[in-house]
Amino acid sequence: xxxxxxxxxxxxxxxxxxxxxxxxxxxxxxxxxxxxxxxxxxxxxxxxxxxxxxxxxxxxxxxxxxxxxxxxxxxxxxxxxxxxxxxxxxxxxxxxxxxxxxxxxxxxxxxxxxxxxxxxxxxxxxxxxxxxxxxxxxxxxxxxxxxxxxxxxxxxxxxxxxxxxxxxxxxxxxxxxxxxxxxxxxxxxxxxxxxxxxxxxxxxxxxxxxxxxxxxx
Amino acid sequence: xxxxxxxxxxxxxxxxxxxxxxxxxxxxxxxxxxxxxxxxxxxxxxxxxxxxxxxxxxxxxxxxxxxxxxxxxxxxxxxxxxxxxxxxxxxxxxxxxxxxxxxxxxxxxxxxxxxxxxxxxxxxxxxxxxxxxxxxxxxxxxxxxxxxxxxxxxxxxxxxxxxxxxxxxxxxxxxxxxxxxxxxxxxxxxxxxxxxxxxxxxxxxxxxxxxxxxxxxxxxxxxxxxxxxxxxxxxxxxxxxxxxxxxxxxxxxxxxxxxxxxxxxxxxxxxxxxxxxxxxxxxxxxxxxxxxxxxxxxxxxxxxxxxxxxxxxxxxxxxxxxxxxxxxxxxxxxxxxxxxxxxxxxxxxxxxxxxxxxxxxxxxxxxxxxxxxxxxxxxxxxxxxxxxxxxxxxxxxxxxxxxxxxxxxxxxxxxxxxxxxx
Amino acid sequence: xxxxxxxxxxxxxxxxxxxxxxxxxxxxxxxxxxxxxxxxxxxxxxxxxxxxxxxxxxxxxxxxxxxxxxxxxxxxxxxxxxxxxxxxxxxxxxxxxxxxxxxxxxxxxxxxxxxxxxxxxxxxxxxxxxxxxxxxxxxxxxxxxxxxxxxxxxxxxxxxxxxxxxxxxxxxxxxxxxxxxxxxxxxxxxxxxxxxxxxxxxxxxxxxxxxxxxxxxxxxxxxxxxxxxxxxxxxxxxxxxxxxxxxxxxxxxxxxxxxxxxxxxxxxxxxxxxxxxxxxxxxxxxxxxxxxxxxxxxxxxxxxxxxxxxxxxxxxxxxxxxxxxxxxxxxxxxxxx
Numbered sequence: 001x002x003x004x005x006x007x008x009x010x011x012x013x014x015x016x017x018x019x020x021x022x023x024x025x026x027x028x029x030x031x032x033x034x035x036x037x038x039x040x041x042x043x044x045x046x047x048x049x050x051x052x053x054x055x056x057x058x059x060x061x062x063x064x065x066x067x068x069x070x071x072x073x074x075x076x077x078x079x080x081x082x083x084x085x086x087x088x089x090x091x092x093x094x095x096x097x098x099x100x101x102x103x104x105x106x107x108x109x110x111x112x113x114x115x116x117x118x119x120x121x122x123x124x125x126x127x128x129x130x131x132x133x134x135x136x137x138x139x140x141x142x143x144x145x146x147x148x149x150x151x152x153x154x155x156x157x158x159x160x161x162x163x164x165x166x167x168x169x170x171x172x173x174x175x176x177x178x179x180x181x182x183x184x185x186x187x188x189x190x191x192x193x194x195x196x197x198x199x200x201x202x203x204x205x206x207x208x209x210x211x212x213x214x215x216x217x
Numbered sequence: 218x219x220x221x222x223x224x225x226x227x228x229x230x231x232x233x234x235x236x237x238x239x240x241x242x243x244x245x246x247x248x249x250x251x252x253x254x255x256x257x258x259x260x261x262x263x264x265x266x267x268x269x270x271x272x273x274x275x276x277x278x279x280x281x282x283x284x285x286x287x288x289x290x291x292x293x294x295x296x297x298x299x300x301x302x303x304x305x306x307x308x309x310x311x312x313x314x315x316x317x318x319x320x321x322x323x324x325x326x327x328x329x330x331x332x333x334x335x336x337x338x339x340x341x342x343x344x345x346x347x348x349x350x351x352x353x354x355x356x357x358x359x360x361x362x363x364x365x366x367x368x369x370x371x372x373x374x375x376x377x378x379x380x381x382x383x384x385x386x387x388x389x390x391x392x393x394x395x396x397x398x399x400x401x402x403x404x405x406x407x408x409x410x411x412x413x414x415x416x417x418x419x420x421x422x423x424x425x426x427x428x429x430x431x432x433x434x435x436x437x438x439x440x441x442x443x444x445x446x447x448x449x450x451x452x453x454x455x456x457x458x459x460x461x462x463x464x465x466x467x468x469x470x471x472x473x474x475x476x477x478x479x480x481x482x483x484x485x486x487x488x489x490x491x492x493x494x495x496x497x498x499x500x501x502x503x504x505x506x507x508x509x510x511x512x513x514x515x516x517x518x519x520x521x522x523x524x525x526x527x528x529x530x531x532x533x534x535x536x537x538x539x540x541x542x543x544x545x546x547x548x549x550x551x552x553x554x555x556x557x558x559x560x561x562x563x564x565x566x567x568x569x570x571x572x573x574x575x576x577x578x579x580x581x582x583x584x585x586x587x588x589x590x591x592x593x594x595x596x597x598x599x600x601x602x603x604x605x606x607x608x609x610x611x612x613x614x615x616x617x618x619x620x621x622x623x624x625x626x627x628x629x630x631x632x633x634x635x636x637x638x639x
Numbered sequence: 640x641x642x643x644x645x646x647x648x649x650x651x652x653x654x655x656x657x658x659x660x661x662x663x664x665x666x667x668x669x670x671x672x673x674x675x676x677x678x679x680x681x682x683x684x685x686x687x688x689x690x691x692x693x694x695x696x697x698x699x700x701x702x703x704x705x706x707x708x709x710x711x712x713x714x715x716x717x718x719x720x721x722x723x724x725x726x727x728x729x730x731x732x733x734x735x736x737x738x739x740x741x742x743x744x745x746x747x748x749x750x751x752x753x754x755x756x757x758x759x760x761x762x763x764x765x766x767x768x769x770x771x772x773x774x775x776x777x778x779x780x781x782x783x784x785x786x787x788x789x790x791x792x793x794x795x796x797x798x799x800x801x802x803x804x805x806x807x808x809x810x811x812x813x814x815x816x817x818x819x820x821x822x823x824x825x826x827x828x829x830x831x832x833x834x835x836x837x838x839x840x841x842x843x844x845x846x847x848x849x850x851x852x853x854x855x856x857x858x859x860x861x862x863x864x865x866x867x868x869x870x871x872x873x874x875x876x877x878x879x880x881x882x883x884x885x886x887x888x889x890x891x892x893x894x895x896x897x898x899x900x901x902x903x904x905x906x907x908x909x910x911x912x913x914x915x916x917x918x919x920x921x922x923x924x925x926x927x928x929x930x931x932x933x934x935x936x937x938x939x940x941x942x943x944x945x946x947x948x949x950x951x952x953x954x955x956x957x958x959x960x961x962x963x964x965x966x967x968x969x970x971x972x973x974x975x976x
Contacts, residue, residue: 180772524647526649528648531646555645559756562904562905564909606646607652
């Protein structure tokens with residue numbers, strides 16, 4: 001098989017896994033990973049975006065590194081190395097966040113940034129067990145980031161509007177404020193409804209395709 | 218409460234039928250006797266009669282090897298054969314008899330003391346006695362359960378003549394016990410002799426005064442009183458192994474041995490809110506349901522059920538013959554269709570289940586197609602008594618769904634879904 | 640001749656599920672009538688508006704799911720509204736129970752598939768939401784006085800009615816409850832609309848058990864556990880019996896045991912599971928009453944055990960079946976020896 005063909009096969013597999021982790025098997029709504037930062041810290045859109053950026057800063061380099069060194073490590077050592085690398089990257093990301101972006105934001109988020117690292121460990125544990133093409137792991141990491149980011153950004157935006165009547169610090173102009181929405185249980189409710197919505201859409205889409213298939217036959 | 222009592226207590230709706238005498242019923246239109254089932258490519262048998270030949274009651278119409286002879290239940294003329302769909306037995310080829318006058322054929326009478334067990338089974342075969350509990354030939358049951366001579370295990374085995382009638386409307390067994398208790402007991406003794414059982418009794422659930430009269434008529438130790446619940450779980454002492462035959466089969470066996478009369482009729486209770494009063498009729502096998510309804514002066518539009526309220530099968534056509542295995546004909550005024558509501562989880566179906574199943578959970582998993590998770594719930598133990606459907610406050614057909622689930626949770630589905638679906 | 644094709648059995652029991660719901664509504668209406676003597680007509684309006692809100696939301700859900708509006712007639716939405724109205728403070732603003740009922744139906748009941756399929760008790764969830772979000776309005780009770788008529792305005796302020804300290808607040812703060820035993824039994828003390836009438840609540844429980852609307856396997860273990868827990872943590876300055884009675888009457892303990900816990904949809908169905916469920920709920924309720932900061936501890940306790948009830952149900956069934964099987968095998972082995 002030519003090199004080009006191999007690349008193309010890997011590319012399509014990677015795109016497939018991207019769609020899977022981002023939408024159909026959404027990392028938050030279906031696999032229930034990374035709930036803690038969303039529920040506790042996703043109160044304003046700013047923190048949501050910052051958490052997404054931190055996730056990206058950890059996951060993207062890791063997904064490029066791990067396929068190359070994963071082969072040479074025994075199975076039991078892989079998670080340990082993964083966590084250590086994630087922590088290293090995290091220290092860098094946190095430093096950047098504190099010094100160059102916003103110290104207050106860092107002060108608000110600093111507990112939840114390490115939690116991301118451990119959460120993402122679970123997300124990638126399965127993919128680390130067998131060695132994969134770097135392209136695939138990269139796309140999967142991208143899918144995780146997009147899926148996580150979409151959920152946390154939408155939830156934190158909604159909560160910011162409801163609690164402070166602002167969006168990214170700018171007033172939206174709704175006079176009515178619901179301070180209870182900042183509490184964790186509303187985030188649980190929102191997540192539940194979003195998961196239900198995703199299931200509904202998936203069912204609709206698969207029913208549509210099944211109908212088309214039946215027509216085709 | 219639930220923990221201590223399994224089964225349901227059904228309403229008493231037998232009316233005056235067990236108090237009145239059994240009435241004789243004379244078939245007016247045709248009588249149809251099933252010859253063979255047509256479920257396979259059965260060759261149509263040739264009959265020894267031509268059309269319009271006169272037939273004596275009890276004469277053999279057709280005989281297959283190793284089967285009971287098919288007898289003519291009434292005297293009359295032979296009117297050809299018909300194929301019909303029976304709700305209980307499927308597609309049947311029937312001989313049609315036009316009732317008329319004629320004699321009754323009998324068997325030779327042998328003194329009771331000289332009978333060997335095999336003689337009794339032969340007489341049960343020749344007299345074409347069917348067990349009314351399930352429609353199985355009595356001779357088949359006797360031969361199947363017969364113990365070898367001098368069996369040591371026999372003290373644990375009890376032969377029970379089932380006269381409980383614990384269902385809602387049926388009372389034929391009570392009426393028989395009222396009219397001919399001695400003959401019924403003799404038949405039971407003969408059956409026990411044929412099976413080489415040493416212990417036997419009549420299990421019944423009569424009202425108190427009737428029970429006293431019965432105990433005076435036959436010996437007290439031959440009567441066992443069951444608890445008033447549906448379904449009956451104890452026909453004898455809990456340590457004993459119970460073998461059940463019907464009381465009408467016992468009576469027929471006694472008549473066949475004593476008087477040489479073949480078994481041509483069954484006592485059938487016609488009851489329900491579609492008839493003015495419920496009564497017991499002595500009906501020849503194969504009589505039309507429409508004939509029986511006419512004899513009971515039913516003129517309004519009714520739903521007919523072959524069998525009793527709890528387990529009966531709805532009868533789609535009144536030109537259905539009444540066959541062995543039916544002792545109750547339920548005539549109901551037509552009702553609006555039941556609308557099943559969502560299960561509210563009252564848990565009564567689990568309370569009344571005598572097999573200790575969880576009907577609600579079985580139904581839920583079967584509805585959600587979790588067949589692989591049905592295995593631990595052992596739905597195949599369900600015998601379809603219908604107590605759960607009766608008690609369900611949401612009008613759901615629980616028993617039917619559990620039976621269906623029991624069929625699907627067989628070995629085919631053991632690893633069907635795999636672990637990924639759980 | 641037309642013939643039916645219904646499967647057996649051909650007769651059904653007379654007791655239908657709508658009768659069970661009617662029983663709950665009857666019992667709730669008794670409590671509303673009782674509250675009229677204490678507070679005037681305001682509690683009745685609260686209850687009616689709450690029912691109106693829940694039924695309207697149920698109708699909206701029926702329309703969205705393209706169900707026939709006849710499903711409203713089963714009355715489950717009305718029960719949710721009536722129960723939420725019963726635990727309101729008599730001087731609560733009218734919109735509070737309406738919001739609670741709407742939340743119960745729109746969020747807790749309908750998305751799971753409606754009546755018969757909800758995981759959590761909708762009424763308990765609605766009460767929990769309200770006590771979490773508007774504790775000031777929920778737990779500000781008017782002082783009780785014979786023949787008092789609360790004004791029927793939308794919002795009541797402290798000027799309209801004198802505010803009293805509820806029994807649950809007294810017990811939680813470690814003070815000696817000031818209500819004597821007779822008043823505890825008669826419901827003559829500061830508290831929610833329907834959750835104070837001890838004798839009526841016990842009568843409702845007896846009514847439910849006799850009518851087989853609720854199972855004694857749930858109510859009795861719950862009450863016994865609550866009494867035992869109350870006995871272990873006596874109030875200061877009261878004798879044992881009085882202290883137990885005061886703790887049972889405080890908050891929603893009795894009300895939750897009689898009305899919320901017995902919702903058959905969310906309770907286990909096997910009798911052993913029901914006993915365990917009642918015991919868990921009772922212990923958790925008394926724990927939350929002792930250490931929680933809200934009077935509605937029993938609602939949170941019930942929501943927690945609701946989540947556990949399928950597991951309790953299954954495990955208790957399998958456990959019981961295995962035990963009986965072992966016993967039977969042992970008996971048979973003995974008989975053969």
